[in-house]
Amino acid sequence: MNKVLVKSIAKQLLSYIPYQYVNVGKEFYTWLDRFQQMRTMTNEQLKDLQLKAFQEKVAFVYMHTPFYQKLYQEHGFHPEKFKDWTDVSRIPVINKNMVREAGVSILPRPFPMNNLIVGATSGTTGTSLTLYTNRKVLQREWAATCFLWSEVGYQPGDGRVEFRGLFTEDRAYQLDRYHRILRINVAKLTVDNIDKIFEVIQKTGYKFFHGYPSALSLVARLIQERKLEFRYQPGAILLASETLHAYQEAVIRNVFPQTKIHVHYGQSEKVIMAGRVEDAPYRFIPLYGYAECNSNTHALIGTSFINDVMPLIRYEIADTVTDFSESPDAGESYLFPSAANIDGRVSEIMYKPNGDMVSSALMAITVRGLNSVTACKFIQRQYDEIEVFLESSLPQHTVMKEMEGLSRNLQMIFTESMKLTFSIVDHIPRTASGKLKFIEVLIGKERNPT
Structure with a gap:
């Protein structure tokens, strides 16, 4: 029997088994628990854990990657000089071009190439960047995402209606019961089929909308045109990584006035992650990575704690922020730093x-x-x-x-x-x-x- 067919049948059968037993592994729950424990910690405890993770990452890359060993030697830096937070400025900042030129020399020796998953950035800044990861890193990232989404009621395994992603087939939607996702082909959405799409959504019982701001604002406009505003209100709207413009947010809120909106911020490189709910500022997860702001360009600089396959230390992301603050918010002191807005890329x-x-x-x-x-x-x-x-x-x-x-x-x-x-x-x-x-x-x- 065809292997693809066998895999498809197996996934259909597994879709009826509780989510936690088939879709996620031990690494996911280990990191989800780590993030959840942050709620019980003081800011001082979190800063200590963050510093320790930073120091361990710097020592690891110096020992195991030719790129960082050469870079740090050229700048007269050694991990032993990293004693406290005042020493962060000693560590050289890297950027996308440097990582691209480094090639596989940035990959730690303990991770054989044949065991890695190869991907790339979207290329919106002009040239894409080859990225490497593995299943453990992906599980950690998903744990962080679920942790942030829990602020609007999402739990691992909850069904999502996804308005994003690439469709290789000419169809309006695709139901993936294994991952609990109904994928909508945004390119096929029209005022003529939006009624049918919402009938399919209601049949699944999935309560969370997940997609790019540009896609969800289009959905909202089509709903307005068909006067479907009061027919369906999702449990929450989970906006994916794409610059959210105020006019898009206004359209979405107008159509879904009772629905909470969570705005996600992350990168393909898996360096730092943040989220905001409603009108609150973006708040970063301190144990996912360390976020800094270039005081001259207002561009973000990040150090990933979850990505040990392709470690990025003081990596200039180039997304610009306003009102960046290292002080934790009184209501959610376990998430820091914060930023009022993340507006887009300096290089676009x-x-x-x-x-x-x-x-x-x-x-x-x-x-x-x-x-x-x-x-x-x-x-x-x-x-x-x-x-x-x-x-x-x-x-x-x-x-x-x-x-x-x-x-x-x-x-x-x-x-x-x-x-x-x-x-x-x-x-x-x-x-x-x-x-x-x-x-x-x-x-x-x-x-x-x-």
């Missing part, structure tokens, strides 16, 4: 007519407060031209009235020499996995001669 840039660069973090600020659109995309084909695509079902005059303010903000940033064109569309295409590419620059990095 647009250009002014004179060639000066504008970061996506600044672009994200310009669209805050928009109420008439469910998605927005900027395309730059020339240094002096930007096309703005607006996804909306509202009357044109309503949308364009609000765009007057956006136009003023953009010209303040790009100068009045920038030509702006606005187009209202029913739907802005997402990527195959359901993501919205907020900025697309189709010109070279050097200014064209005039």
Whole structure:
């Protein structure tokens, strides 16, 4: 019998067995328990554990990876010099280009290549990065995610309706009972089939919506158009790692007013993880990794404690933050540091007519407060031209009235020499996995001669 068919049948049978016995292993529960115990600890105890984990990670990579051994020797650093928190600045910061150039020399010797899972970053910053992991690291990451989601009632094994991920088949949805997930093909969502999709959702009994902000805001708009707002309210909305714009959040909250929203922050590199519920700030998990903020660029720097397969120490993530605070919140002192907003990547840039660069973090600020659109995309084909695509079902005059303010903000940033064109569309295409590419620059990095 075909191996693929056998595996499929086995998963169907296993889907009827309680989740904890087949879907997750010992590593998952070990780390979930570790994260849950943080709730009983003082800030001082957590800082001590964090420092110990940091020191052990630095000593481990120095002993087992050629990349870090060479890097630290070049900078005159040795793990023995890492005595307390004041010594963190002695450790050199690394970035994506350095990791890419290092190749497999960044991988610790105790992990044979043939036992690793190979992946890659999404490549939204221009070039993807090859990543390595294993089942244990994936279990730790899932434990951290479940720990954060527990703040809105999610428990391991609860069913999720997932508005994200890549579909290889031409279908509107796919039910995966083994993982307790109903996957919706965002690219196939329309006002004509949203009723049918919600019938399928109701039949599963799954209570949690999980997906990219751009996908969930599209779902919310389609629900509004079909007047389905009061037909179904999920237990919670779990927003995945993608910049959440205020206009998207407003649309989602308008359609699901009784539903709590959890906003997740993480990276493919598995360096640091944070989450926020409703209007609270983002709070990081201190035993998942150590989060810092570059005081000059406001970019995040992280050190992973869960990823020993591809260890990243003081890795510049390049996502920018505002109001970064190392002090724990009085209500949840076990989660720290915190940040009011995580706006986007420093390296996703647009250009002014004179060639000066504008970061996506600044672009994200310009669209805050928009109420008439469910998605927005900027395309730059020339240094002096930007096309703005607006996804909306509202009357044109309503949308364009609000765009007057956006136009003023953009010209303040790009100068009045920038030509702006606005187009209202029913739907802005997402990527195959359901993501919205907020900025697309189709010109070279050097200014064209005039």
